[in-house]
Amino acid sequence: MESKKKDVVQVKNxxxxxxxxxxxxxxxxxxxxxxxxxxxxxxxxxxxKVG
Amino acid sequence: xxYDPANGEHTSxxxxxxxxxxxxxxxxxxxxxxxxxxxxxxxxxxLEARNYDxxxxxxxxxxxDFLNKIWSMILSVPMGVAIVDRQMKPAxxxxxxxxxxxxxxxxxxxxxxxxxxxxxxxxxxxxxxxxYSEKGRCFSxxxxxxxxxxxxxxDYYALMAEELINKPVLAFDYFHRAYLITGDRGYAKxxxxxxxxxQGAASCSQCPAVERSWVQV
Numbered sequence: 001m002e003s004k005k006k007d008v009v010q011v012k013n014x015x016x017x018x019x020x021x022x023x024x025x026x027x028x029x030x031x032x033x034x035x036x037x038x039x040x041x042x043x044x045x046x047x048x049k050v051g
Numbered sequence: 052x053x054y055d056p057a058n059g060e061h062t063s064x065x066x067x068x069x070x071x072x073x074x075x076x077x078x079x080x081x082x083x084x085x086x087x088x089x090x091x092x093x094x095x096x097x098l099e100a101r102n103y104d105x106x107x108x109x110x111x112x113x114x115x116d117f118l119n120k121i122w123s124m125i126l127s128v129p130m131g132v133a134i135v136d137r138q139m140k141p142a143x144x145x146x147x148x149x150x151x152x153x154x155x156x157x158x159x160x161x162x163x164x165x166x167x168x169x170x171x172x173x174x175x176x177x178x179x180x181x182x183y184s185e186k187g188r189c190f191s192x193x194x195x196x197x198x199x200x201x202x203x204x205x206d207y208y209a210l211m212a213e214e215l216i217n218k219p220v221l222a223f224d225y226f227h228r229a230y231l232i233t234g235d236r237g238y239a240k241x242x243x244x245x246x247x248x249x250q251g252a253a254s255c256s257q258c259p260a261v262e263r264s265w266v267q268v
Contacts, residue, residue: 011210014203022211027218047210 009045010038019044053126057119069127070234073098074159075107076150077134078143086166090134090183094164097194103130125153129231130160130201137169148172158228160201164194205232212241219245242266 007024010033019038021031022045033039055062075094077087098105106124113120125131131154133147148171154161155178163180165171171180181193205228212225223245230238243266 009214011207011214014200014207020211022214024214025217027215027221029215045210045214047206 008042010042011045012038055119056122057116066123066127068231069104069106070129070231071102072104072106072128072130074124074128074131074150074154075105075134076131076147076154077107078139078147079108080140080143084136084138086183086185087134087136087139089185090136090164090166093190094132094134094194097191097198101195101198103198105132121150122153125150125159126157128159129228131162133161133163134165135163135169135171136166148175151175151178158224160204160232162194162197164190201232205229205235208232209238212238212245216245219248239266 008021008030009024010019010021012019013032016032017036019033020029021033021039021042022028023030031039038044053062054060073094075091077091078084095105106128108117108121108124111120111124131151133151135144135147151161151163152174161178163171163175163178164183165180166183171178179197181190181197183190208225209229212222212229215221215225223242226238226242226245229235230242246266
């Protein structure tokens, strides 16, 4: 059975120092990491230029 | 949705925002403990060095309801700094913690500066604080660290806004927070795009009207 791949990324919250996992398709925060370091196998989103 | 604390009604009045501004929460009337005056002066200097402004309850005279004035000022700024000392009047300390609670509920960045042996309510034990000592040298360093962290938070909010673009209400709010901390009009412009549904963003017709005054369309 073919499963649809989710568009999920993670970003480090500077207030907590922990990573937050985001489902871009849903536009939703789906998890907060409790321990140090990033989630495994989830790409880290990088800052883009605004303006 | 923003509710007016005085009447409990939803409010959509246009407000003037104050980007790159801290709201100061401490005792306003006399007798002011000397240490509080010294901390205020030091905080003001540190903020000015980084191009931040400082507002307090005495900065504006509206002639209207005092709580509404405080609440409106809190909504208009991105960050708050509270100063507490055990010599302050108990009622003043209670006001300070009420205001910190309001700021946290509205997603503002807050920091508590307290002198040694000053107790904070148990609900605030997880709130960051910096201890001030007249002799200690680490206060300025710690406060600058907090400012730097606020700038990192602005970058984080902007990034979150982009990643959450499919949920326009959230994206709009994150851009708002990034804009208020940095004063960068680019975020206001991007929020304007979220409102109008251009550049891949869904239209944000449900965004509260109260927040629209700052956007650049």
